[in-house]
Amino acid sequence: MTTHQERRCVLYARLSVTKEESVSIARQLQSCRRYAEARGWEVMGEFIDDGVSATANRPEDRNGWATLLATTDFDAVIIWKVDRLARRVLDFLQADEALQKRGAGLVAVEDPIDMTSPQGRAFAVMLAVFGEMEAEAIRARVRAARAQLLKDGRWAGGGIPYGYQSAANPDGPGWVLVKDPVRQPWLAEVVGKALSGETVNAITTWMTAQGAPLPVGSIARRKSGATAWNRQTVDGILRNPVLAGMTPHNPGRPKSAKRADPFAVFRDEDGKPVVNHALAVISAEEFTVLQRLLDARSTPQARKRSEREPTSPFLARVVRCDHCDVFLCRGTNQKRPVLYCPSCRQTMSRSTLDPHLIDRLIAERGTEPLGGSTVAAHWAAAGTSDDSRREILLTQLQSLRVRRGVVGRYFDSDRVLLQWKPASDVDV
Template sequence: MNLNQVQRCVLYARLSVTKEESVSIARQLESGRKYAEARGWEVVGEFVDDGVSAMANRPEDRKGWAALLAADDFDAVVIWKVDRLARRVLDFLHADESLQARRAGLVAVEDPIDMTSPQGRAFAVMLAVFGEMEAEGIRARVRAARAHLIKDGRFVGGGIPYGYRSTQNLDGPGRILTKDAERIRWLGEAVRLAQQGGTVNAIAIWLTDQGAPLPVRRKPRIDPENTAWNRQTVEQLLRNPVLAGMTPHNPGRAKSDKRADPFAVVRDEHGAPVIDESLAIITFEEFVQLQRTLDTRDSPQARKRTERQTTSPFLSRVALCDDCDVFLYRGTNQKQPVLYCPKCRQTLGRVRLDLYLTGRLLAERGTESCAGSTVRERWKLAGDDEMARRAVLMSQLDILRVRRGVVGRYFDADRLVLQWRPTTVPAG
């Protein structure tokens, strides 16, 4: 890219957490506009990733950056600083490579980078190295501070376990966990039912029927009037080591590993779990037995087979979890059909997913050859036969993977990685 030949540009801004010292998205974009105006460039698009960590998300996995790469007719991407694009050197180089492939370049307002010369590219890489070092330094300081708070028995922040609350530490600085008088009895009853052989679903139904208060959420619920418990929430309660007075602590766990190890807890110098008796509602031995019981039930329904709801086999062993690389199972959640990962437990609703896949299959592959006919004709012949429809889908499908995303009532197509088989070309 020659900066003198740039005529059209797009702006990109990213921010992980809004803090007083942070450069806001609005300020980053405004700086980019002034930079472009000073050079006589036309801004043809603005793309944002707000609340997105550069350490936990590669540029190609971000919605804003992916939308930028899908845009047309721009010669340069203007960012505020190199670390707004990437905090890792490899991520920066891959992002720059994607721009080079479309003959576009990268420009930073605050960093004097010039990607048109070997010296300029080397300097840009150095800036990316310093950005990565800074990010690692921040992470190290956060880990050290967290370890210090945990050692002192103080609450380190984050989600407060159900049945407990955060209160001022009367014996020193900071805050500590204490039992919540209103909810601890519901937690104790849920544990008792599980110890007596109650399934996770049965406990969720019981809590709903009894009107047990739901866990407090930092974000408002999509449907405030929905007071139903779900099995995922109940299982999280039953697997929390705080039940035995232990403090969860696994700083090495990957972010994608949603299902935490219940025995990854703070331990003393001899390797024994540190237990706060004032928080425990069961003994350590009872907690171990409870986890064994839960582990023997690998089905999310965990009901008698005669009581289970039947689900459509249309996507049976079709979709893969993008994090765990295993097939998603079919099941139900609050009586709605879902796909779920048996490892990380991410879920995706089936109703909108099935309609979305069907629509794309017929629209994009309807005229393709399929079993001596066309996809659209074979689909019509399949009628309500789910296995026949599945066969039509599989004849065209190459890849279907599901990424982790926000779980809710709204279908997010960006969670899907969908790729059809190569189009067949008639011979001759």
């Protein structure tokens, strides 16, 4: 049995926001190393989850923690504090249970916990409870601060709606929203076209052809000298309640909910929407009509067949949304293949997801037996046939889910939750 001095350990660090210098990844790992050195423990590896929220991501869904659990030859995990591992009691208990199953214990440098005794385990759970309470208190303070800003008529921050800009508050501190003289005429034209019955796709094509200025901060893609707009951006502009002088406000909307409800707006004590007529482009009644028109043609199936882009069937009815538990649909965004959730509208680029899955299939399951040969051999024989490739993938796949996350230029593998079938369950 491994003695106290001979214990083998691994280090784990997590951080939600990289700029939090006081608890940086480097500082957490340094403290953990010193802890191990002081006790004569051998450090077998270091694992991190940088830029990952403990509130929004369970430990088992994080790449760093999952890789840690797949490592062998350790009997202790050193973390800086309990809240670096989890901010929810249930997440903490499940992570601890996963370590117990492999005979490993959890050690926190700043929180004196001993998971080997009932008293120590009880104290650790109490710390996790306090961490969860702290996270909820932070959310409550943010919601209260935003509500007060809106009550004062000030701009609460976030993405500035198209056709508007922020300006210094003439009546006190902070900022207020005002109309953007450059983009406001374009906004009025877009809204007029939508109310007259033109589709979002037609309006998008018109804005690209006319060279309409993109929202502030957008990266313009130049094609034949024209500025390229996309359907999602135009649809979002037309669904913003600021068009009727109202302020979006839905603090209770979960991340798994469908796109922001255009009628979830800031209201007075009587429950009536607070309207700033100086910002309104249309009336509240016209805004309601506009939303009905948009909802009538909000899905790709409502488009003309000539406007649809053919997509690969490789992942047809294979990938599920981790939040909505529905299959992701195939579609395109600016002529690039994507998967999207029909409920919450999250998207995932196929140009990066497909190669990621193929690489993992070959690397992690390529040598598994299949049909008298191996998975890799069958894959090579399938060539470029997406239908054949799909069948091979399904023989190995237990589940494939995509969780919501930040969509940007770079592929985020943390969003892909992949589980292979146990070898005993594969029909060879």
